[in-house]
Amino acid sequence: MRLTTILSAGRRAALGGLAALGLLTAPIAQAAEPLRIGYSDWPGWVAWQVAIEKGWIKEAGVEAKFEWFDYSASMDAFSAGKLDAVTCTNGDALVMGGNGAKNVMILLTDYSNGNDMIVGKPGVKTLADLKGKKVGLEVGLVEHLLLINGMTKLGMKETDVTLVNAKTNETPQVLASGDVAAIGAWQPIAGQAMRGAAGARPLYTSADEPGLIYDVLTVSPASLASRRAEWIKLVGVWDKVVAYIEDPKTQADAVAIMAGKVGIDAATFTRFLKGTKLMKLADGHKVFVDAEGFGSLYGSSRYADAFNVKYEVYKTAQDVKSYIDPAVSQGK
Numbered sequence: 001m002r003l004t005t006i007l008s009a010g011r012r013a014a015l016g017g018l019a020a021l022g023l024l025t026a027p028i029a030q031a032a033e034p035l036r037i038g039y040s041d042w043p044g045w046v047a048w049q050v051a052i053e054k055g056w057i058k059e060a061g062v063e064a065k066f067e068w069f070d071y072s073a074s075m076d077a078f079s080a081g082k083l084d085a086v087t088c089t090n091g092d093a094l095v096m097g098g099n100g101a102k103n104v105m106i107l108l109t110d111y112s113n114g115n116d117m118i119v120g121k122p123g124v125k126t127l128a129d130l131k132g133k134k135v136g137l138e139v140g141l142v143e144h145l146l147l148i149n150g151m152t153k154l155g156m157k158e159t160d161v162t163l164v165n166a167k168t169n170e171t172p173q174v175l176a177s178g179d180v181a182a183i184g185a186w187q188p189i190a191g192q193a194m195r196g197a198a199g200a201r202p203l204y205t206s207a208d209e210p211g212l213i214y215d216v217l218t219v220s221p222a223s224l225a226s227r228r229a230e231w232i233k234l235v236g237v238w239d240k241v242v243a244y245i246e247d248p249k250t251q252a253d254a255v256a257i258m259a260g261k262v263g264i265d266a267a268t269f270t271r272f273l274k275g276t277k278l279m280k281l282a283d284g285h286k287v288f289v290d291a292e293g294f295g296s297l298y299g300s301s302r303y304a305d306a307f308n309v310k311y312e313v314y315k316t317a318q319d320v321k322s323y324i325d326p327a328v329s330q331g332k
Contacts, residue, residue, distance in 0.1 A: 034065040035223070035230060038074035038086040042186075043269070043276040044110030044215045045087040046258045051241050053257055060233045068261075078103070084223040085231075089142055090214040090297060091304030093323060098314030104224050106328040107217040107235050108284035108297065114207035115187040115275035118147050122199030124181050128154055130203075133181035136166040136174040140313040142213050143168070143184025145304065149212060150204040172196045187272050188264070207275070211294030212303075214287070215276075224325065235281070235329050242278045281329050288326030297324060 039045045048066060051057050057064050069077060071088075078086040079101035086103075088096070089112075093103055118127065118135070127150050137143045148158060166174045171183035172193040182203060183193055194200045206213050217235070224231060245254040252266070259269035279287070292299040301320045309317050 032063065032227070032230075034063040035085065035227065035234065036083045037064055037066050037217070038069050038077050038083045039066055040069050040071040040074050040087065041262045042071070042087070042215060043115070043258065043273045044278060046261055047109065047241050047245060047254075047278065048087075049261045050244055050254050050257050051237050054244075056237050056240055057234060060237050062230050062233045062237075064234060078220070081220075083220075084227075085217055085219040087215065087217055089304075090216050090301045091142060091145065091308065093216060093218045094301060094305050094308060094318050094320070095140075095313055096218075097323060098308060098316065098318055102221055103218040103323065104221055104325045105216040105218045105297070105323055106224065106231060106325050107238060108214055108279050108287055108329075109217060109238070110215045110276045110278045111211055112142075112186075112206035112213040112215065113210065113275050113277040114205045115190075115272060116142055116146055116184075116206040116213055117186070117190045117202045118143065118150065118182055118184050118204045119175065119190055119193050119200050120182040120203040121175055121178065121180070121197055124203065125201070127151055127203050128156070130181050131156065131160045134162045134164050134179065135182045135184065136164040136171055136180040137184030138168050139163055139165045140308070140311050141168070143186070144311070145307050146204065146206060146209065146212065147184055148307070149209060175200060187275060188268070205275075209294065210277070211287070211296075211300055214297055214300055216297075218323075224328075228328070232328055232331055236331065238329075239280050242280050245273075245278065284329055285326070288324065288329070290321070 039048055052066055074086050075088055075092060075096055077083050079096050090105060093105055097103055120129065124130065135147060137147065151160065164180055168185050168189055171185045171189060174180055175183045175193045176196045185193055219231060244250045255266045255270055259266045287295065287297045289296050290298045294300050298320055301323065305318050305320055308314055
């Protein structure tokens with residue numbers, strides 16, 4: 001950021017006097033702007049709150065400002081150039097890039113392990129029961145991807161259901177209305193939908209598709225290029241965060257911090273946390289391998305890219321490799 005300083009006559013005179021004495025011989029170093037990172041209420045991203053409150057990021061020598069958003073608003077802010085980085089799914093990282101906001105995924109925080117789900121109304125027990133019926137979800141987002149993948153495994157066609165485009169936060173009302181046979185949503189909205197329609201149940205979840213939906217920290221190419229050393233230090237804090245959350249001795253404190261941030265009780269947040277498989281850096285290194293299939297970030301992202309193009313989320317297939325930098329999490 002370019003800074004313009006307007007000096008008063010008195011301040012100019014003081015600087016002039018110092019210069020005359022030879023005491024103003026070098027430019028005054030200005031502190032770098034903090035790294036600006038957008039995050040939202042997914043458990044794998046709320047986990048950063050532990051590092052923030054414990055002061056671990058500053059201890060690592062990094063000045064970072066984590067800014068709290070609703071999920072879609074965080075991506076909008078990144079796309080508008082207001083953030084250096086944002087937490088999102090790997091598929092949505094491609095959505096931002098395909099629409100002009102290029103980014104590079106440098107850290108895998110987790111993969112969805114049950115928190116994303118297709119929820120059937122009372123009486124609907126399986127995905128196969130949806131044939132010839134309506135499903136309410138946000139077309140082009142992760143629940144759409146989850147539904148199509150599950151149906152494909154059963155030998156169903158996309159045309160076997162009629163999609164009703166509905167914003168995710170409105171799906172509980174859509175399911176309760178009885179106008180659809182199922183909805184697609186993530187927690188906690190999926191839970192709200194089931195509470196609002198007694199007898200509703202999950203038909204298919206991301207636990208049935210481990211690695212289909214990865215959650216990441218993704219950075220603008222400009223910020224990564226100019227401040228790579230800082231990003232390496234920040235990512236280096238992640239293992240400490242995961243260890244604190246998973247250690248039985250400290251887990252209660254970690255959950256209290258995270259639950260407090262999102263404004264729900266600790267017991268409920270603990271259930272949500274179980275639907276999110278946190279990944280240490282070593283786990284991420286195994287996934288940062290260029291291979292096909294959902295055991296690889298590359299394979300999962302190529303699948304999401306094909307889906308995004310097919311459903312016109314963006315027009316042109318993306319170069320997935322250009323969106324992934326596995327070296328940062330290795331300290332390189």
